[in-house]
Amino acid sequence: MKAHVLFFNEVDRSSLPYVGGKGANLGELRKAGFPVPEGFCVTTYAYQDLIATSPEMESLLNELNAMDPGDLNQLRKLGESIRTHLQQLEIPAQMKNEILHAWESVGKDYAYAVRSSATAEDLPTASFAGQQDTYLNIKGSDELLRHIRKCWASLFTDRAISYRAKNGFDHRQVYLSVVVQRMVNPEISGIMFTADPVNGNRTVVSIDASFGLGEAIVSGIVSADLYKVKSGEIIHKNISEKKKAIYSLPEGGTVTKELPRDQQTKQTLTDGQIVSLARLGKRIEKHFGSPQDIEFCIENGEVFVVQSRPITSLYPLPDMPQEPLRVMFSFGHVQMMTDAMKPLGISVLRTMASANVMLEAGGRLYVDPTDVLHLKLGRKILPHALNNADEAISRAICEVIQRPEFLKVPPKPGLSRAIRPFIVPILKEVWKNLLKRDPKLAKEKVEAFMQKKLTEVRDNLKGLRGPARLEAVQYQLDTLLRDVLPNILPYPLTFVILSIWLKKALIRWMGDDKILHRLNKSLPGNITSEMGLQIGDLADLVRELPEVEEYLKHANDQNFYEGLAKIKGGERFKKALEDFMAKYGMRCPGEIDLTKPRWREAPTQLVPAILGHMRSVKPGEHRQRFIQGEQEAQEAAQVIIRQVERSRIKSKYAKRFIEVFRYLGGLREHHKYLMVSVMDECKKAIMAEAGDLVEKGVLQQAEDVYYFTLDELIQLSKGEFKEDVSQVISDRKEKYEWYQTLKPPRVMTSEGEIVTVSPRQGEFPKGALIGSPVSAGVVEGKARIVLKPEEAFLHEGEIIVAPHTDPGWTPLFQSAKALVTEVGGLMTHGSVVAREYGIPAVVGVDDATKKIKDGQMIRVDGNQGFVEFLSDKNE
Known part of the structure; x- marks a missing residue:
């Protein structure tokens, strides 16, 4: 028979299915010698045997699972019905005897804390803490059994039902x-986090403490003292006014009392107790292997631990030492794609870059520039460069590199010498671009290199199968940046340098730089803008x-082209779309992630952009706008040149730099276009190999390859992968789902x-959302929240409000009146395209897609960088 009762010394973390998260952790702690008051667990078998006595329970649970x-x-209504039903069920006699025998063994004269402990509670990825009820100072057998029954019923409180539904847990x-624990009658209670719960710092222990029972803190009736400890030293104290406390009553139950005035502002814990508790917390953290949320109490000067659970709100860390201090920024924020990525997508990017610099955390990639930032020149240049990608990243990096603990670390020996051979040739090319070369010839030169590289990749992958094909993929990705950076990077880098120079020069010459946004319009040769124009043609x-x-409104990807062939005009559109796909079919939203479906794989992703363009842009208007943008840019150039024509030198350089600025600005997307093209050729090879692995029975479906790294795929192909393939896929799918729920930090x-x-x-309107101004102009219109471009439904005059944009979002820009994004900077894709199209844009607006309602009237100020609400509700 499965036990209905287990004592703490009989359980550990492996007992979670029987005693839930709370019970398993308490048993683990007590076994390891930590000061845990004794007690026992009424197991999940008892709960299951109880509900098995009820003929109605199964139908009630079915009804609950089917409910919206x-x-x-x-x-x-359902929650109340189930709770009432559970509290009316008679506990079977044998179960009751086992519970009372355990209670007598611990001591029937004690008071007890009776707490629920769910099997889905206190997991690394979900905490059900607080979802069920806790009862304190319970005395006597009748009260004990009554409160155990109440705990069972608390599995179906409204908040517990809602939490499970939200997190996808089956109620069955x-x-x-139920944890039954000897009650400690404390003078002081508190909660200790072994990592800072606010900013996630794993080296800081945060302690809340107050007088009496900890329920006063948990329930919020008292503001506790706050202490923070780092490396054995108290680094912060906030002594609160503690007006009330909760105490146990001799007859059972609790009472809330007003504290004496002199005690209300007294420091709850001594400095010695604070440091000692922090040490204890770190020992518990080390035992469990992860940061812990610990409840403690102090009785007669003795510390007791009454609960410990993992802190589930912390963003995962890369696998790296905590010391010396290093700083990382989100690659996804810089690339305007902050979604979680599957293992293959991460592996591909880490293969292209250095795996030592590109670190994985929470399904995202983080760039570690610490070694460069230890160089004086690196601290000067890199934050300015990052400012063009994301202003908030730049300012956060600047804050860290000014800290004494960061500055005390010496530069890595030989780093400057190692970087120089890479940097100097690129800077020489930039110099030639600025002063010597004909900028009109740059596009032809760059595109010739791109075609050569793409042909080389295709030839090297052709005809290969098995491990050789995957190893060739790995080699092409590993060497890609080595070829791309020196051959293409000098062109967009010249454009960035000239952007900075022109901004400063215009302020000197004309008093402001407002005319610069006109110079950015309709840059010649921008491969992504040309893609947007071709969407307009479609x-x-x-x-x-x-x-x-009509067909496009209902088309699906499985038979997209076959269906086109059956309708009038279908062949004509099919031919035009195939021409488009030949050049741009490798692109898609989130294109830096190889596992995202490309337009060639899922052509219906383009349908909303095509239909939206038809609704909001007149025939031929997109081409006319582009021509008009070219004219405005030419006129702006003439205005600038006239302003300095009295100075022969200024006039000469102004003409030269404006021309270089425009022609090389048109090349700023080419390096990414080539990288995505090469990635897509590699994807074709990987998916061909995936098909072979499916035929061999190694994988169930081709897309399963997304859950392996490149190295692992090579092992799979060779038959050398040692783990259970199905289990690995299942575990990684579950982890990916969790990663998708996380919000990645910038830095x-x-x-x-x-x-x-x-x-x-700055001087902003009250309640305005503040971001970075990246494309000038002020417009008003309806906000259209767009989380995925393939689901967008834009009308004329609407403002796109999106988490981020990358080249895969370009088709929507023709239809938009303005752009607001949560991430981005002056030189990120959306900003440049917005300037080319002449629409105002504000980027880096935190939680814009949540704070702005769909359909709400807003004003976007691309001059000052804010979004103002013009109506409270959507219209």
Whole structure:
């Protein structure tokens, strides 16, 4: 028979299915010798045997699982019915005897804390803490049994039901154990986090403490003292006014009392107790192998641990030492794609770059520039360069590199010499671009190199199969940047340098740099802008083909082209789309992640952009706008040149640099276009190999390769992968789902600290959302929240509000009146394209897609960098 009762010394972390998270952790701690008051667990078997006595319980649980979790009235009614039913069930006689025998063994004269402990509680990826109930100072057998029954019923409180539904847990698969623990009657209680719960710093222990029972802190009736300890030293104290405390009553139950005035402002813990508790917390953390949320109490000067659970709110850290202090920034924020990536996508990017610099955390990649930042020149240049990608990243990096603990670390020996051979040739090329070369010839030269490289990749992958094919993929990715950077990087880098120079020069010459945004319009040769124009051409073609338009509204990817062939005008549109795909089919939203479906794989992703263009842009208007942008840029150039024509030298350099600025600005997307093209050729090879692995029975479906690294795929192909393939895929799918729920920080340190800085200061309208101004102009319009471009439904005059944009979002820009994004900087894709199209843009607006309602009227000020609300509700 499965035990209905287990004592703490009989359970450990492996007992979670029987005693839940709380019970398993307490047993683990007591076994390891930590000061845990004795007690026992009424196991999940007891709960299951109890509900098995009820014929109605199965139908009630079925009804609960079928319920819409958003229907709060139904949720309340069902929850109340189940709780009432559970509290009326008679506990079987044998189970009751086992519980009372355990209670007598610990001591029937003690008071007890009776707490729920769910099997889905206190997991590394989900904490059900606080979802069920806790009862304190319970005395006597009748009260004990009554409160155990109440704990069982608390599995179906409204908040517990809602939490499980939100996190995707089946109500039938979450069982409840009840922890019965000897009650400590403390003078002081508190909560200790072994990592800072606010900023995530793993080296800081944060302690909240107050007088009496800890329930006063948990329930929020008292503001506890706050202490922070780092490396054995108290680094922060906040002594609160503690007006009340909760104490146990001799007869059972608790009472809330007003504290004496002289005790209200007294420091709850002595400095010695603070440091000692922090040491204890770190010992518990080390035992469990992860940061812990610990409840403690102090009785007669003795410390007791009454609960410990993992802190689930911390963003995962890369696998790296905490010391010496290092700083990392989010690659996804710089690339305007902050979604979680599957293992193959991460592996591909780490193969292309250096795995030592590109670190994985929470399904995202973080760049570690610490060694460069230890160089004086690196501290001067890199933050300025990052400012063009994301202003908030730049300011956070600047904050860290000014810290004494960062500055005390000496530069890595020989680093300057190692960097020089890479940097100097690129800077020489930039110098030639600035002063010597004909900028009109740059596009031809760059595209000739791109074609040569792409042909080389295709030839090297052709005809290979098995491990040789995957090893060739790995080699092509590993050597890609080595070829791309010296051959293409000098061109966009020249454009960035000239952007900075022109901005400063215009302020000197004209008093401000407002005219610069006109110089950015319709840059010649921008491969991504040309893609947007061709989307407009496709839309204009569909206007002539009403049956194609109707088909696109209901098309699916599986038989997209076959279906086109069956309708009037379908072949004509198919030919135009195939021409488009030949040049741009490797692109898609989030294109830096190889596992994202390309347009060639999922052509319906383009449908919203085509139909949206038809709704919001007149026939041929996109081409006319581009021509108009060219004219405005030419006129702006003439205005600038006239301003300095009295100075022969200024006039000469102004003409030269404006011309270089425009022609080389048109090349700023070419390096990424080539990288994505090469990645797509590699993807074709990987998926061909995936098909072979499916045929061999190694994988169930081709997309399973997304859950392996390149090295692991080579092992799979060779038959050398040692782990259970199905289990690995299952585990990684589950982890990926969790990663998708996380919000990645822009900047964090090796200590786990999420570094944030306050928004820019300035004279902004009350309640406005502050970001970075990246494309000039002020417009008003309806906000259209777009989380995925393939699901966008834009109308004329609407403002795109998005988490981020990359080249895969370009098709929507023709239809937008303005752009607001949560990430981005002056030189990121969305900003440059917005300037080319002449639409205002504000980027780096935190949580814009949550704070702005869909359909709400807003004003976007691309001059000053803010978004103002013009209505409270959506219209």
